[in-house]
Amino acid sequence: MTKFVLFLYMLFSLGITFQAPIVGAMTYVWLACADPQARNSGFFAWQWPLITIAVYGISYLGSKKKEFSLGSPIFLWLFLFYAWTCVTTVFAEVPDQADEIWWDFTRVVIAFFFIGGAISKSKDLNLVAWAMLAAVASLVASGLVQVVASGGGSHVV
Numbered sequence: 675m676t677k678f679v680l681f682l683y684m685l686f687s688l689g690i691t692f693q694a695p696i697v698g699a700m701t702y703v704w705l706a707c708a709d710p711q712a713r714n715s716g717f718f719a720w721q722w723p724l725i726t727i728a729v730y731g732i733s734y735l736g737s738k739k740k741e742f743s744l745g746s747p748i749f750l751w752l753f754l755f756y757a758w759t760c761v762t763t764v765f766a767e768v769p770d771q772a773d774e775i776w777w778d779f780t781r782v783v784i785a786f787f788f789i790g791g792a793i794s795k796s797k798d799l800n801l802v803a804w805a806m807l808a809a810v811a812s813l814v815a816s817g818l819v820q821v822v823a824s825g826g827g828s829h830v831v
């Protein structure tokens with residue numbers, strides 16, 4: 675049941691992202707914090723963070739109102755760290771494992787630049803905080819349902 679609810683939520687969220695790109699950014703933040711897709715399998719085991727950031731990027735680049743700023747020093751430091759990671763990946767002792775980890779890190783860095791650059795107002799930063807709070811709340815709610823459904827016999831770790 676939760677797989678289906680997540681699937682419907684994601685379709686709804688991606689649809690709204692085309693109208694309001696910030697919804698896609700906050701959905702990505704929620705997915706990154708809560709990681710609900712890790713418990714899905716079969717048809718519902720989609721790469722929701724990757725799909726979300728791709729739809730967000732397309733809708734953001736297609737929007738008329740773009741407020742994007744990479745002026746903060748954190749972006750320079752992240753870029754330097756990423757460049758250093760690229761150099762060290764080339765000289766890794768186990769290149770196959772390093773390439774997989776590097777690709778995962780590259781996706782996170784791209785998402786950070788997309789979302790971090792789009793946060794230009796305090797309102798947007800508040801939305802990020804609310805998305806993180808929603809992630810924690812969804813994890814707590816799923817644990818609560820698990821304990822209640824088992825009559826207190828299930829332990830949530």
